Amino acid sequence: MLHFQSLTFLLLLLLFTFSSSSSSSAIGLDNPNKPAVLFVFGDSNSDTGGLASGLGFPVNFPNGRTFFHRSTGRLSDGRLIIDLLCQSLNLSFLIPYLDPLSGTTFTNGANFAVVGSSTLPKYVPFSLNIQVMQFLHFKARTLELVAAGARNLVSDEGFRNALYLIDIGQNDIADSFAKNMSYAQVIKRIPTVITEIENAVKSLYNQGARKFWVHNTGPLGCLPKILSLTQKKDLDSFGCLSSYNTAARLFNGALQHLTQKLRNQLNGATIVYVDIYTIKYDLITNAAKYGFSNPLMVCCGFGGPPYNFDARVPCGQPGNQVCDEGSRYVSWDGTHLTEAANTLIASRILSTAYSTPKISFDFFTHH
Known part of the structure; x- marks a missing residue:
């Protein structure tokens, strides 16, 4: 009799345990106050392999040599800023949404950023609008599977508690200049770019997103690639192109204004604006102070001083020259930065x- 009662109790305990675990098998249900996921929208500054996965575009070694010791599709010698931010939260590195062989269920989020992305044109892969559409499809399909009983996927609460990081706009400005638009024409495009970012945030908000992290764009006029290819050299005292940097600052001012407007409009949303421009410009103009040398020269390039950049010999292609591992360069390939x-x-x-408001990145893991 005692044996039967003990067995019954054990079966009931197992049933209760299974029921409890099943009810919280979707990521985000077990602790709705702690975001389990991070979704990223942007360009090459945040692309952890989307270009290689989505288009099969080769990103060859020595890309990835410093940390990964192999190419992972990142345009850097090692980790990107997004990788380091993930590590600060003890999250795994984000897998590109387009990676067909990752084997992941994206329990810690997904990376929609792809090299070369911009906000305009709106329906060209992989514009910001397309990235948001991909997210909407991903969310809808994920929740269908969760409703059908699938385990270890992001729940609706998980999507609501996630942090949504947006870092885009650099290519809109740089490409406009590259198409020989005048300075006035480039500036005139900024409001349209800002509108696309606004539409993206609102689309995500309407899907339940409430936590946003928005990066502005860096000093484009200090990028060795742009310095090398631009004919008109309106250089400032640090050797950077004034017109490009002024355009970047005007874009950033409009972006900051947008984030303030959205805070007032979107009830319950937390929107952090991060001044990447000031951080990067300080690094470049005070490179020696931080132990870096040749801030306007490329580590992985070709041609030697002053920029060591040649568009015909890109990093990872035959003939390129690469600096010694451990060298304190700022620029990796002329557009993207080194892990250091x-x-x-x-x-x-x-x-x-450099954040407005001054909310820490790990704040979102506690609230």
């Missing part, structure tokens, strides 16, 4: 000194 530079920038982001 990204590490310094990430530490500044995490300090909250």
Whole structure:
């Protein structure tokens, strides 16, 4: 009799345990106050392999040599800023949404950022609008599977508690200049770019997103690629192109104004604006102070001083020259930064000194 009662109790205990675990098997149900996921929308500054996965575009070694010791599709010698931010939260590195062989169920989020992305044109892969559409499809399909009993997927609460990071706009400005638009024409496009970012945030908000992290764009006029390819050299005292940097600052001012407007409009939303421009410009113009050398020269490039950049010999292609591992360069390939530079920038982001409002990145793991 005692044996039967003990067995019955054990079966009931197992049934209760299974029921409890099943009810919280979707990520986000077990602790709705702690975001389990991070979704990223942007360009090459945040692309952890989307270009290689989505288009099969080769991103060859020595990309990835410093941390991963192989190419992972990142345009850097190592980790990107987004990788370092994930590590600060003890999250795994984000898998590109387009990666067909990752084997992941995206329990910690997904990366929709792809090299070369911009906000305009609106329906060209992989514009910000397309990235948001991909997210909407991903969310709808995920919740269908959860409703059908699938386990270890992001729940509706998980999507609501997630942090949504947006870092885009650099290519809109740089590409406009590259198409020989005048300075006035480039500036005239900024409101349209800002509108696309506004539409993206509102689309995500209407899907339940409430936590946003928005990066502005860096000093484009200090990028070795742009310095090398631009004919008109309106250089400032640090050797950067004044017109490009002024356009970037005007874009950033409009973006900051947008985030303030959205805070007032979107009830319950927390929107943090991060001044990446100031962080990067300080790094470039005070490089020696931080232990870096040749802030306007490329580590992985071709051609030697002053920029070591040649569009015909890109990093990872035959003939390129690469600096010694451990060298303190800011620029990796003329557009993207080294892991050493990204590490310094990430530490500044995490300090909250450049954030409006001054909310820490890990705040979202506690609220």
